Amino acid sequence: xxxxxxxxxxxxxxxxxxxxxxxxxxxxxxxxxxxxxxxxxxxxxxxxxxxxxxxxxxxxxxxxxxxxxxxxxxxxxxxxxxxxxxxxxxxxxxxxxxxxxxxxxxxxxxxxxxxxxxxxxxxxxxxxxxxxxxxxxxxxxxxxxxxxxxxxxxxxxxxxxxxxxxxxxxxxxxxxxxxxxxxxxxxxxxxxxxxxxxx
Numbered sequence: 116x117x118x119x120x121x122x123x124x125x126x127x128x129x130x131x132x133x134x135x136x137x138x139x140x141x142x143x144x145x146x147x148x149x150x151x152x153x154x155x156x157x158x159x160x161x162x163x164x165x166x167x168x169x170x171x172x173x174x175x176x177x178x179x180x181x182x183x184x185x186x187x188x189x190x191x192x193x194x195x196x197x198x199x200x201x202x203x204x205x206x207x208x209x210x211x212x213x214x215x216x217x218x219x220x221x222x223x224x225x226x227x228x229x230x231x232x233x234x235x236x237x238x239x240x241x242x243x244x245x246x247x248x249x250x251x252x253x254x255x256x257x258x259x260x261x262x263x264x265x266x267x268x269x270x271x272x273x274x275x276x277x278x279x280x281x282x283x284x285x286x287x288x289x290x291x292x293x294x295x296x297x298x299x300x301x302x303x304x305x306x307x308x309x310x311x312x313x314x
Contacts, residue, residue: 116201121194122255124277129251131284136244138291139165143237145298150233154300159227161294161301166227166236168290172243174267175283179250182276188258195260200278207285209292222268244287251280 142150142161150162159167196204259277266272274282 116196116198119194119196119277121190121192121259121277124194125251125255125259125280128280128284129248131288132244132248132251135284135287135291136241136248138294139237139241139244142294143234143241147233149298149301149305150237151231152301152304153229154297154304159293159297160229161297162231162233162236163227163229164290164294164297165233165240166231167221167225168287169236169239169243170225170227171267171283171286172240172247175264175279176243176246176250178264179276179279180246182262182264183250183253183257186257186262188261190256191258191260194275194277196281197275197278199272200274200282203274204278204281204285207282207289209289225267247283254280 142165145161147162151160153160153163254276257276259280260275262276263273264276264279266274
């Protein structure tokens with residue numbers, strides 16, 4: 116597995132997280148009706164996608180914070196991804212064309228309700244992203260290889276802290292591609308509805 120400079124990795128993930136925060140701030144200015152409209156039955160609205168991300172943040176961020184507070188291993192300047200963490204991360208990342216290439220079924224406990232309010236959902240996500248930035252900063256003083264985090268599906272499987280951060284950020288990037296595509300589709304549907312209403 117290719118070795119990575121630990122601080123460089125964390126700084127790259129911070130930059131990616133700041134970009135997600137910027138995109139979320141733009142999202143918060145959209146008409147709530149656009150954020151809540153599903154493009155088709157059974158497909159998530161933009162707000163539901165954010166609620167899905169929140170469900171992961173509610174598990175991973177406190178778990179990461181607790182693990183970081185419990186360990187004081189000396190930092191290692193080099194991080195080597197684990198094979199499973201690397202696989203999870205790469206399976207989440209959007210393709211080079213910016214599209215989601217492999218569809219996945221969300222676990223039941225991470226499937227959002229259709230009955231949500233977009234503003235508190237977005238506000239919660241922004242708070243989570245700010246905490247993620249802070250954790251990434253604190254992790255620069257820790258060993259992101261030796262600290263491990265149990266995954267949300269089973270505590271029997273653990274990922275290195277560095278891989279957990281990589282997975283989380285890749286998961287956000289993946290779903291923001293979905294959000295952008297969903298909003299484009301909804302806006303096209305609204306334009307078509309408006310055109311039909313005037314004919």
